[in-house]
Amino acid sequence: MSIRGMNQxxxxxxxxxxxxxxxxxxxxADLLQQCELDADExxxxxxxxxxxxxxxxxxxxxxxxxxxxxxxx
Amino acid sequence: xxxxxVDFLVASIIVALxxxxxxxxxxxxxxxxxxxxPPDLAGEISLVEDANITFxxxxxxxxxxxxxxxxVNAALPEADRRYSMxxxxxxxxxxxxxxxxxxxxxxxxxxxxxxxxxxxxxxLAPKELLPANWxxxxxxxxxxxxxxxxxxxxxxxxxxxx
Numbered sequence: 001m002s003i004r005g006m007n008q009x010x011x012x013x014x015x016x017x018x019x020x021x022x023x024x025x026x027x028x029a030d031l032l033q034q035c036e037l038d039a040d041e042x043x044x045x046x047x048x049x050x051x052x053x054x055x056x057x058x059x060x061x062x063x064x065x066x067x068x069x070x071x072x073x
Numbered sequence: 074x075x076x077x078x079v080d081f082l083v084a085s086i087i088v089a090l091x092x093x094x095x096x097x098x099x100x101x102x103x104x105x106x107x108x109x110x111p112p113d114l115a116g117e118i119s120l121v122e123d124a125n126i127t128f129x130x131x132x133x134x135x136x137x138x139x140x141x142x143x144x145v146n147a148a149l150p151e152a153d154r155r156y157s158m159x160x161x162x163x164x165x166x167x168x169x170x171x172x173x174x175x176x177x178x179x180x181x182x183x184x185x186x187x188x189x190x191x192x193x194x195x196x197l198a199p200k201e202l203l204p205a206n207w208x209x210x211x212x213x214x215x216x217x218x219x220x221x222x223x224x225x226x227x228x229x230x231x232x233x234x235x
Binding site for chain 1: 113
């Protein structure tokens with residue numbers, strides 16, 4: 001479920017100007033509420049320090065990979 | 074600089090589109106995705122199907138100062154047309170503002186160039202909407218279910234696990 005949530009998050013950023021803005025400003029929490037994420041994933045994504053969307057999506061991808069490995073164990 | 078993978082970004086686009094259009098059954102309405110894109114993409118992507126476009130199956134173009142468009146040969150059979158427009162839709166997404174900002178355009182430059190085809194296969198036959206045993210389906214059955222060419226269904230069945 002949560003892996004899909006991270007796809008939802010980055011997918012929204014790809015198709016929505018608003019989502020891209022919210023990902024980098026103080027409204028990131030509002031954006032995450034629209035995605036199917038676990039509490040610890042929300043915390044991890046909220047802690048991302050990124051100046052660009054590219055940095056943000058790379059950081060989310062890193063969390064995604066780690067989560068996927070956890071789920072496959 | 075570390076980039077997100079194209080696979081991750083492709084999966085993300087597909088999830089977002091299926092969610093946005095509330096798609097719950099096959100075949101995926103790819104024509105609607107392009108002809109009535111989400112509002113923030115509307116200025117960047119449109120669809121033109123024309124039987125006079127006979128020199129190729131489909132292509133994404135953006136004339137200077139105008140919005141991008143997917144030009145599709147309307148004389149093609151429907152399954153081929155859907156696949157061709159999905160492939161060129163991906164090219165348009167790579168050039169769209171969101172695709173550039175999130176890193177899709179950069180990631181594409183770092184990887185092999187068959188991602189438009191892979192995107193089209195995954196968009197038109199998304200694992201989210203396929204039956205659980207889809208990898209055991211005959212290509213003809215998958216093609217009929219998803220309204221895609223049989224050759225594309227064969228390639229989809231051969232795609233690596235996502």
